[in-house]
Amino acid sequence: MALLQLEKERLVWRARQLTGPDHRRQSSFYPTLDAHLQGGWPQTGLVELACGPAGIGELRLLLPLLAQAQSRLHVWINPPAELNGQALAQHGIDLSQTLLIRCQNPQQALWSAEQSLNSGCCSHLILWAPKLTAPQAKRLQVSAKDNQALMFWLHPQAEPSTSALPISARLSLAPLATGLRLQIHKYQGQWPQHSCQVDMHELWPSLAVPAHLPTHHGPAPLSNIAALPLKPR
Amino acid sequence: MQWLYLYFPNLQLDSLLHQQAYNQACVLVDKNEVVQTNSEARQLGIKIGTGLGQAALLCAQLKVIAYESKQEQRLLAQLAQRLYQTSATLYLDPPQGLLLQTSDMLRLYGGLAPYWQHLQQPLMDRGLHYHYASAHSPLAAQVLARAGNDRLLTNPDEATGLLRQLPIHHAGLSYKLSLQLERLGLNTLGQAQALPRSALGQRLGLTLVTYLQQLEDSSAPSRPAYQPPERFRQRLELLYEIEHSTALRFPLKRLLSDLEAFLAPRQLRVAGLSLGLEYREHTAERIHIGCSDGEYRAESWLSLSMLRLEQLRLQAPIIAISLKTKGQMPWAPLSAQLFEPSGGKLTAGQLISRLQNKLGDHAVQQVYLRDDHRPERSFYQGVPQSHYQIQQATTFLRPSLLFTLPQALNHKPDHQWCILSGPERIQSGWWDNVSICRDYFIARNPIGQVCWLFRTPREEWFLHGYFS
Numbered sequence A: 001m002a003l004l005q006l007e008k009e010r011l012v013w014r015a016r017q018l019t020g021p022d023h024r025r026q027s028s029f030y031p032t033l034d035a036h037l038q039g040g041w042p043q044t045g046l047v048e049l050a051c052g053p054a055g056i057g058e059l060r061l062l063l064p065l066l067a068q069a070q071s072r073l074h075v076w077i078n079p080p081a082e083l084n085g086q087a088l089a090q091h092g093i094d095l096s097q098t099l100l101i102r103c104q105n106p107q108q109a110l111w112s113a114e115q116s117l118n119s120g121c122c123s124h125l126i127l128w129a130p131k132l133t134a135p136q137a138k139r140l141q142v143s144a145k146d147n148q149a150l151m152f153w154l155h156p157q158a159e160p161s162t163s164a165l166p167i168s169a170r171l172s173l174a175p176l177a178t179g180l181r182l183q184i185h186k187y188q189g190q191w192p193q194h195s196c197q198v199d200m201h202e203l204w205p206s207l208a209v210p211a212h213l214p215t216h217h218g219p220a221p222l223s224n225i226a227a228l229p230l231k232p233r
Numbered sequence B: 001m002q003w004l005y006l007y008f009p010n011l012q013l014d015s016l017l018h019q020q021a022y023n024q025a026c027v028l029v030d031k032n033e034v035v036q037t038n039s040e041a042r043q044l045g046i047k048i049g050t051g052l053g054q055a056a057l058l059c060a061q062l063k064v065i066a067y068e069s070k071q072e073q074r075l076l077a078q079l080a081q082r083l084y085q086t087s088a089t090l091y092l093d094p095p096q097g098l099l100l101q102t103s104d105m106l107r108l109y110g111g112l113a114p115y116w117q118h119l120q121q122p123l124m125d126r127g128l129h130y131h132y133a134s135a136h137s138p139l140a141a142q143v144l145a146r147a148g149n150d151r152l153l154t155n156p157d158e159a160t161g162l163l164r165q166l167p168i169h170h171a172g173l174s175y176k177l178s179l180q181l182e183r184l185g186l187n188t189l190g191q192a193q194a195l196p197r198s199a200l201g202q203r204l205g206l207t208l209v210t211y212l213q214q215l216e217d218s219s220a221p222s223r224p225a226y227q228p229p230e231r232f233r234q235r236l237e238l239l240y241e242i243e244h245s246t247a248l249r250f251p252l253k254r255l256l257s258d259l260e261a262f263l264a265p266r267q268l269r270v271a272g273l274s275l276g277l278e279y280r281e282h283t284a285e286r287i288h289i290g291c292s293d294g295e296y297r298a299e300s301w302l303s304l305s306m307l308r309l310e311q312l313r314l315q316a317p318i319i320a321i322s323l324k325t326k327g328q329m330p331w332a333p334l335s336a337q338l339f340e341p342s343g344g345k346l347t348a349g350q351l352i353s354r355l356q357n358k359l360g361d362h363a364v365q366q367v368y369l370r371d372d373h374r375p376e377r378s379f380y381q382g383v384p385q386s387h388y389q390i391q392q393a394t395t396f397l398r399p400s401l402l403f404t405l406p407q408a409l410n411h412k413p414d415h416q417w418c419i420l421s422g423p424e425r426i427q428s429g430w431w432d433n434v435s436i437c438r439d440y441f442i443a444r445n446p447i448g449q450v451c452w453l454f455r456t457p458r459e460e461w462f463l464h465g466y467f468s
Helices: A002-008 A031-036 A058-068 A085-090 A106-119 A134-146 B011-017 B039-043 B052-058 B069-083 B112-125 B138-146 B156-165 B175-183 B189-194 B197-204 B206-216 B245-266 B298-309 B348-359
Strands: A045-050 A073-077 A098-101 A122-128 A150-155 A169-175 A179-187 A195-199 B003-007 B026-030 B033-037 B063-066 B090-093 B097-101 B131-135 B233-242 B268-279 B282-295 B318-330 B364-369 B379-382 B401-408 B418-428 B436-444 B450-455 B461-466
Touching (some): A085 B364, A098 B348, B003 B112, B011 B026, B011 B033, B011 B069, B156 B189, B245 B268, B245 B318, B282 B318, B298 B348
Parallel strands (some): A073 A122
Antiparallel strands (some): A179 A195, B233 B318, B401 B461
8 A cells, every 4th residue: 555655756767667657747848858757847846958969959048937827936046147027028927926046156046945945835836056965955845845846957058967866857958040959868657768859830930930840941141131231320 | 180100210220120131249339328229238238228338248259330319310311201191291309209190191091900911011121110100299209119019099089098007207398397297296197287377388488388289189290291302312231241242232122122112113214323332431323223114123234233233343441332323314115126037035225225334335336427527527426326317428439447546557558559549638627727738549459358448648559458
């Protein structure tokens, strides 16, 4: 009986259980990603995203999820540039529930993250930090789990941290013309998958080319348009 | 009418020593003369009126503090503020006395004894020494209390009897007058009362006649009764100098519990505190501690204050602290969400206050929109407000990460860049001298970042943001 309960809670899982959506996941609103992650992002916990350089589409991956969950605060800590309110509002993010924290040093950033999670009034937290040690990751993971919050840790390395951090998921992102290629290194409750492609054309038609078009049929290189005459003032 | 007089002979010294665990001889000195002593000093034979030189001879390690009548008046007002919760009508009698009208309160408390018990508690909490007496007239109560009577008399005859036996030099008359009376052979107050008033007035002046009349007059004093202040304001002098900001915790706790006692019965909360730190040989400093939701509990204020104080480096040792409130508002219970998945431990406002107190007010921000076509002016980051004004966003696609200052590209984008959309011309701001004329493009660079680029009329290229 106890084992059945554990299995239902997905605390214990059988290796042959590779398919079938999990009711304890929240949809990422990208059908291919949901299929690979057995239903989507975890409800709670800490997710590591190794993004490489900023601006490849890492926030586009999260915005549909954030736009859906607005009952509690979204906390953004140390984004690499100004967070454009116009863009967030366009994608349906409630700015009144958005809190932006800028910290001088990494210790303060971690303190703010932990305080926000532990307050219980934050549903999603996005932290930009170069490095987390195993004890730090564990504390944040426990705080997020205890307070029904999902935390994303974004860092600019192309590869995820090598040490086995006690967190819910570890993914690395690489840019594609059609969207993103996700490498799933660790995902609690399932086998690690090798990789999957996230097609962003449907949600962002002007930023990603459709998947079925070969890349060389894509838009013209910029150099042709750079010669466009500008009206003299 | 029935009156009760409370007399605090050691008000300033008692308040100073209270909770500071000082067990050496300590005296307050005014103009080279000892005016208040603690019990250790009294044991060594230091009396009120002793010269400073003689007191120093009696005890080499004597701690000497200057007497400040202003500070004592403040303490008296604080005490009145506290006693006002028990007794409705009270009068300040500076520097060391409080006069309370008891007759109206007896029905509420059911007699003099339970009423007196309620009054005693705050006095004991503050570690004050006091003398008291109740009598039928304000002056009679005052004279008996100052004489150290310490009795609650309900029957006016008893009080009159005690007054009659009172030695004349304890009657609170001026030194000259009591000397004159004693030379006439009048050693007790009763003897003076027995003489005809007109004769007394002719020989010794009107003051004595008025005094004798007031002893029997039970009506209220002509000065206005004490009115509690609208706002909380308190100052605490420290017996020891404090050199580390974390050591401020204990004196601060005392002030904050007084604050709670002030706010709770009024059903108020405050949005901010202003904590004044008075340094030795340095100008004073004020620290602001905020809590946007408003709070009245001492415990919450203490944890918020400590977040701020932990980061403070003291410029010099602290000799006194003071507390003022800002933004008083009625207390209202925060409405909780019944169907929310998790019961939050803090509200958003409380979380913001905690973060602000630790990181500084400008580290915690909310993003606000503005009607402007210039991308860098179309939004701004500001301190979170409880009422967020929602504004419509632009319909043009905008990048989620934007640089405040566009970054110049070293060279023109070449064939490796892939244009995704554009140009979108933004020409605006001619009216406020920050006019721009830019052609914006969305382009993917060779490493895969989706960039927001613009070109100026001078053919300069800038990177303005990422479609992250």
